[in-house]
Amino acid sequence: MTDATAPLPAARATGRKSSSILELDARTRRRNAAEARFKTYGIIAICLGLFFLVWLLSAIVRNGVPAFTQTFVTLEMELSAEEVAAAEASVVKTSAYRDMIRAELIEQMELNGIETDMTPEVLGQLLSSGEANQLRTWVLENPSSMTEGATVTLPFLAASRVDGYAKGRVTRESLARDSNLSPAHLDLVDQLEEAGIVERRFNLAFITGSDASDARPEQAGIGVAMLGSFFMMLVVLFLSLPIGVAASIYLEEFAPKNRITDFIEVNISNLAAVPSIVFGILGLAIFIQFIGLPQSAPLVGGLVLTLMTLPTIIISTRASLKAVPPSIRDAALGVGASKMQSVFHHVLPLAMPGILTGTIIGLAQALGETAPLLLIGMVGFIASNYPDGVASGFLDPNSAMPAQIYEWAKRADPAFYERAWGGIIILLGFLLTMNIIAIILRRRFERRW
Amino acid sequence: MDDLRLTERSVDQTDIKISARNVQVFYGDTHAIKDVDVDIEDKTVTAFIGPSGCGKSTFLRCLNRMNDTIDICRVEGDITIDGEDIYDRRVDPVQLRAKVGMVFQKPNPFPKSIYDNVAYGPKIHGLAKNKAELDEIVERALRRAALWNEAKDRLQTPGTGLSGGQQQRLCIARAVATEPEVLLMDEPCSALDPIATGQVEELIDELKQDYSVVIVTHSMQQAARVSQKTAFFHLGNLVEYGETGKIFTNPEDKRTESYISGRIG
Known part of the structure; x- marks a missing residue:
């Protein structure tokens, strides 16, 4: 403590020239400028994104609201x-x-x-x-x-x-x-x-009604297509959730890590990137031509969309299983739980919010998918209304919301064009609802732990 | 070192609970445990000490086959509990782990209520016939882990809401609730402050009335305080094993002496 009053260390005198921290040297100025530039690029990118989003939404509202x-x-x-x-x-x-x-x-x-x-x-x-x-x-x-x-x-x-x-x-x-x-x-x-x-x-008939012929755009409604989408989503939910979750649990928790599981893993990731129209032609070949299920049926549409949704669900489920800390598994095994008990009692409940989010995102993706539906004929022209009409079940010909929108956009009369925009508002409404449900479910499950 | 205290706690129980012969552990190509022979006595606290990476935790995890969960890990040699080979083909590790409980380095309560944390083991092993019995088991376990007074009014609150020391005692309660015969503890105090450490150590001292406790620790003081027998591991070898008093005052091996006096490790 005696050298507290001694002059500053000698290193300063002999080493680098001392500089004031009150003035920026050239190097710091350059670094600060680079940082400021980067921030500006970021802000420009976000502003561009927001601008197009606002443009898109206002176009949808402007063009679509008259359809109602x-x-x-x-x-x-x-x-x-x-x-x-x-x-x-x-x-x-x-x-x-x-x-x-x-x-x-x-x-x-x-x-x-x-x-x-x-x-x-x-x-x-x-x-x-x-x-x-x-x-x-x-x-x-x-x-x-x-x-x-x-x-x-x-x-x-x-x-x-x-x-x-x-x-x-x-x-x-x-x-x-x-x-x-x-x-x-x-x-x-x-x-x-x-x-x-x-x-x-x-x-109201626009929301609940059925499609109409080219000469009567004023009668066309999206209700039947909505019903078709609903049946398809039921098929997708009840097939892809159990299959996807079971597959991910097996791959993540039970499967030995070897060449075969690695190969499966790589292929699942690749499947997620396969264009959806490929799934459409697969569905056409297998479900309609080979198995002989009827064309335009929501069951077939649901099966095709299930194939398409499975990779999304498997990937997100595996990610959320991976995110559960290993100490929880150790804790369960340490008190003598079996592998399956540790997964179903502890790991799965903790991974649930992630699994639900992934599933709903997968469903939302499936709900908006058009290309595979065109190949299996899910663009049925149903001009009679349910429930007395034909569109009442999983095997009856039907259309789906995005396919109906595509059909309307294709027709010559501008009155149909307006209905296509209106249909998009309804579709976006559904997607928004699904996302809100995902958020609510996630919150509720998270609060319990 | 307080010699008096150490001799006072000298061992008079000599039933062998766990016996390891010629144990080798490999992680892939790495030979992590080499030729370990050790006899762990019943109703005794045995401490495993040694520098980081010396294999003491790995060896501990062999004793209830927690290493089975690591794909690349391979265990050779014989480990017996009460004369039964735990690596026998007929042994279900799940049944073994009910007999050999474990407490981990980081407190890892389930993200459930305190009650559910303790009741989970008894529930899956069917130790309680009804709710009243289960309540009794939970209370006994929490009392044994010296957590009852703090937790009795908040049994339904999440276990993760407790303090670090309380969480670790909850984990101990969870482990003893399944009535194990051996309790393995992997550095149970490394995440705790001195006061919580003191509480856990007192607890260990009491637990040895009923269990054979094996504790891995980085703290030599802790080993000296709580254990009757100490094993010193170094680079995968069991260098020296004996009564704690002897290891700390009069070690036979040069390496033990260097480690204990702080020259290596």
Whole structure:
């Protein structure tokens, strides 16, 4: 302690020249500049990413939200039993019903003082061509509506051009060479709208309904495809979760480490990178051509997506099993638990959050997959609605949400394009829900330990 | 060294519990344990000391076949417990480990409640017929591990929420709950502070009434404090084995003397 007052160590005098820490030397300046540059690149990259994300989301919302609303023509129908009986007796039944709707429309226009010199046929172009059938179905289901003098208020879908006009997609200029609708119709639509007969409102049928033919985009809905996706996800969940988890537990905890397991491991990693369309053609060859399962069936779709999801689930399950500290295994073995007891009582519960997350990510991936479904025909055109329609089970032909979106995007009419965007909103809604479920499950399981 | 205390605790029990003859352990091509012969007595604390990497932990893990879990590890030679070869083909390591309990270096309670931690072993071995019996076993084990007073009001709280020393005593309680005959301890105090270490050492001293305790330790003071017999390992060889008092005061081998006096290790 006596040398506390001694001069600073001699090394400083003899060694490097002393410098002040208050001024930066050239080397430090260069290093700081490099660091600042790197940070800037990072911020630019993140900003670019955010910019495109915002752009994408706003495009989806802008283009997709109109699909959830539809223009309706609300008419007060006075239905009499004789009229319906006559219509049912005619050769082309829907034609009689169509006449009834047109007559009612003309009557309503007269009541509101809207004048036109159009023939009923031309005027009828304002309405969707599927409406006669809709009215007939409704009448047959509700025979009580045919009491004398009673009126029923029924919303009829407007034609897709009328709907497009309400949404700003169709203008008088664009109708100049359109055979479906004329600019004169739009003048009528304006007047009908003022009279409260034509109205744009939320359309539940888009979410619950079935697909429609090219000529009737206003009727198309994603409900049946949603059902198809639901059946497929059930198949994927109940096959890939047990198989994937069992395979990973065996490989991770029980299998001897040798050439064969190494080979399997490498192949699982490779399978995760195989393009999904390859799984599609595999499914076509095995499940449809060899085993003979029906085409377009959610069961086959689910099997193909299971094959595709398995590597994802196995890889994430093995990673979360690996992340369980070995001391837990030692502890279990140390008190005399068997290998299996140590895995099922201690390791697996701890790995559960990771396994669930991996499974749900795998499912979400499968839910959004399109390519393999095209190869096994999961693009069935189902225009009738469930539950009385055909799309009610694992073996009935069906479509899937992404395949339906692809189908709509492919069609010529811009009204379908709008529905494709709407379908994407619903698909993203499902994916978001699944991710939230994953987070909730993960939190809940983690809290217990 | 306190000679008086050491002679006072000299061994009068001479039943051989574990007997190892000519034990060799290989990790792949590495010869980790060479020709170890040792007899571990019943109701005695036996300490394994030696520098890091000398094979004392490896040898300890041979005694309840924990090395089986390491793929590349190969054990040769004979290890018998009560005259029965533990590496016999007919021996199920799971049954062996119920008989030879183990406490690890780092406290590793299961991420479950204190109660479940202790009750797990008895449950899987079917030691309790009903809940009341299980409660009794848990209480006895926790009392033996000197944790009952601290834990009795929080049996349902997670074991991982205890302090380090408490966790290690919980692990000891977990090990004794299955009524083992031998208790292996792999540096049980290396992660603990001196006070917790003192508690665990007292515990070891009490446990020797019922069990044969084998403890691996880095601390020579600890070996001197708790054990009756000491084995000194060096580079995979068992250099010297004898009564603790003799090893620490009058070692026969030069290497033991150097290690104990702090010249190597």
